Amino acid sequence: MSERESNDRSPSATGAGDGGARYLTQDDLEVPTHRIVAPDGSYNAGAVPDLDDEELRDLYRWMVTDRVFCRRMVNIQRRGELGTFGSTRGQEASIVGSASTLEPDDWLFVGRAWTPMFMRGVPMRDMILFWRGIEEGQKSFAEHNSQIAISIGSHLPLAAGVSWGMDLDDGDAVTTAYLGDGATSTGAAHEAINLAGALRLPALFFCQNNQYAISTNFESQTGASTIAQKALAYGIDAIRVDGQDVLAVYDAVSTAKERVRQGEPVFVESVTYRLDAHTTSDDPTRYRDDEEVERWEEDDPIERYRSFLEAEGLWDDIDHDAIVEEIEAEFDEALAAANEFEQRGVEELFAYVYDEMPPELARQLAEFEDLLERRPEMYDYVEQRPKG
Numbered sequence: 001m002s003e004r005e006s007n008d009r010s011p012s013a014t015g016a017g018d019g020g021a022r023y024l025t026q027d028d029l030e031v032p033t034h035r036i037v038a039p040d041g042s043y044n045a046g047a048v049p050d051l052d053d054e055e056l057r058d059l060y061r062w063m064v065t066d067r068v069f070c071r072r073m074v075n076i077q078r079r080g081e082l083g084t085f086g087s088t089r090g091q092e093a094s095i096v097g098s099a100s101t102l103e104p105d106d107w108l109f110v111g112r113a114w115t116p117m118f119m120r121g122v123p124m125r126d127m128i129l130f131w132r133g134i135e136e137g138q139k140s141f142a143e144h145n146s147q148i149a150i151s152i153g154s155h156l157p158l159a160a161g162v163s164w165g166m167d168l169d170d171g172d173a174v175t176t177a178y179l180g181d182g183a184t185s186t187g188a189a190h191e192a193i194n195l196a197g198a199l200r201l202p203a204l205f206f207c208q209n210n211q212y213a214i215s216t217n218f219e220s221q222t223g224a225s226t227i228a229q230k231a232l233a234y235g236i237d238a239i240r241v242d243g244q245d246v247l248a249v250y251d252a253v254s255t256a257k258e259r260v261r262q263g264e265p266v267f268v269e270s271v272t273y274r275l276d277a278h279t280t281s282d283d284p285t286r287y288r289d290d291e292e293v294e295r296w297e298e299d300d301p302i303e304r305y306r307s308f309l310e311a312e313g314l315w316d317d318i319d320h321d322a323i324v325e326e327i328e329a330e331f332d333e334a335l336a337a338a339n340e341f342e343q344r345g346v347e348e349l350f351a352y353v354y355d356e357m358p359p360e361l362a363r364q365l366a367e368f369e370d371l372l373e374r375r376p377e378m379y380d381y382v383e384q385r386p387k388g
């Protein structure tokens, strides 16, 4: 028997003899959405992940951190103290539930998710520097195995490559790559997820389907009913989870991590919503209705989790106002430290990527410096933001 005949990949394995060509359709696959706490606060007690009281309270604290950080960043951008910023308001459960599973040795590639980096030790100051375009901020990102990809999807082949390296090293660490719904339409996502499936790499793809890629809504993004189902075509198991339910996200990602550690890549689709603009440069009223935003605002992930904490008797030990005050103070301090950085020179555009600058970059830098010397008016085209 040839190899082709010996498995069910043979076209004759289905449909033969029943007189008709059978198509696979979107409806063939029912993709359930994993949920533990419902929007009304009721929950499936048997499915609550095994976390102690402190860990459960920490989830709340980090979600509030995410919210406060974003509010402050949007505020300082409005005051002209930041070039731009992409808020994650509304995605706190998705972000914190997933990031709580990170181990220090794991590699983290993030899309729209800043708090995971705080959770593994990156100081807020460096995130402010990053959004001010000060490359030095990224030094600490690298120290904590964390990278932000601005070029959509570009980090996914890197994540697959790092996972491959980990696999060859026989280590215990895994790679977690955050991506957006829009990123799944890039060629890079296809290549990376396919590679992970083909080589069984220790990679976890965590896709935050926040319903938008700037102005492109999910319905326009893809003809597929869900993003999770796409993983199957790459031979990767997937789970779709309610991204407004921090416990469900934690549960989905921590069980996924166990599989990944066994050498089985996993794809997670977290269904969530971006409440704020894409970035502070975007005006979402041009492409979505207020009613839609209000509907999602009513299903606030922090409030949903609070209902659970109250029901479990854990809320009494949480002083929400004190948490907010502490995070505000941390932000104030981070901002003051970031403000100590003076305007940066153009040579910084060329620094930090390589330990030793390769000849081609050195040539470009020399050419750029020469241009600025000969034509100082070109400086007008180099945006030199105050304080970076």
Ligand SMILES: Cc1ncc(C[n+]2csc(CCOP(=O)(O)OP(=O)(O)O)c2C)c(N)n1
Pocket (backbone or CB within 6 Å): 111, 112, 150, 151, 152, 153, 179, 180, 181, 182, 183, 184, 210, 212, 213, 214, 274, 278
């Ligand atoms: C390769 C590339 N193309 C286009 C852009 C412009 N861009 C920035 S964010 C974005 C949408 C990303 O959407 P999604 O992946 O859903 O992530 P989200 O911003 O919603 O978190 C686009 C098109 C980019 N940064 N990189």
Ligand SMILES: [Mg+2]
Pocket (backbone or CB within 6 Å): 180, 181, 182, 208, 209, 210, 211, 212, 213, 214
């Ligand atoms: Mg998106």
